Amino acid sequence: MTDLGVAVVVEDDADVRNLVEAVLRQAGYEVHSAAGGREGVEVVRRREASVVTLDVGLPDIDGYEVLRRIRQFSDAYIVMLTARTDELDTLTALHTGADDFLTKPFRPRELRARVAAMMRRPRHDGQGALTAASARPAGDAAVPDNVLRHNGLALNPDMRSVTVEGEPLALTRSEFDLLHALLRGAGAVKSKTELVRVVRGEYYRADAYISESDERAVEVHIGNLRRKLREDSVQPRWLQTVRGVGYRLAPERSQYAERS
Secondary structure, eight states: OOTTOEEEEEOSOHHHHHHHHHHHHHHTOEEEEESSHHHHHHHHHHHTOSEEEEESSOSSSOHHHHHHHHHTTOOOEEEEEESOOOHHHHHHHHHHTOSEEEESSOOHHHHHHHHHHHHTSOOOOSSOOSOTGGGSOTTOTTOOOOOEEETTEEEETTTTEEEETTEEOOOOHHHHHHHHHHHHHTTOOEEHHHHHHHHHGGGSOTTOOOOHHHHHHHHHHHHHHHHHHTOOSSSOSSEEEETTTEEEEOOOOHHHHTTO
């Protein structure tokens, strides 16, 4: 196994499969592949993949079902590949647990850059098992930390953990990064364009083109985050929408300010 780990390509089109395999090998991965969905699930499980590229249109079961099955046992970085341009494909992929998506045909350089950007982001176990409080030695409440706190929520960027009223909250990598960016903004409005760059990582430079689909993906991530937080849509506790622009942190509430 290489230092970067194992990549699995699940793709029924031989030409596309060979291209993706070549891109990932050149990037430094040990690469394995499967032409069908069921086989792909087993290859990911057996090889303990770090990265998976997954075609939506597979001959036996579709890519969304493959994604659901993989997410039952793996926190691998998953990029969905689709030949369709329907926005519903993108939304379904993100709702189901994909980290990113690319529409065919794509440039090999873009795929490699997307995967590299994902791998630079710290991995998280997806279970929220490590909390800000558990990172401190027992009996020593005075240990300094860089935990961000707001209205009963605590985010520890080093541990990649989030708690609400002390209870761990399981977030995807994109959800965590978006929440982190809004907390760091301390109430400043973050445009959807800025938040696309947060999700995409360094691949999206300041001058890179950002599509409506990219911004819509951010809306989906924020919607998923709100559901997990059980956010009140009328009086939000954490995330406020700024219509036509983006999002910002909700004002601090007095009962929580007194505790911090």
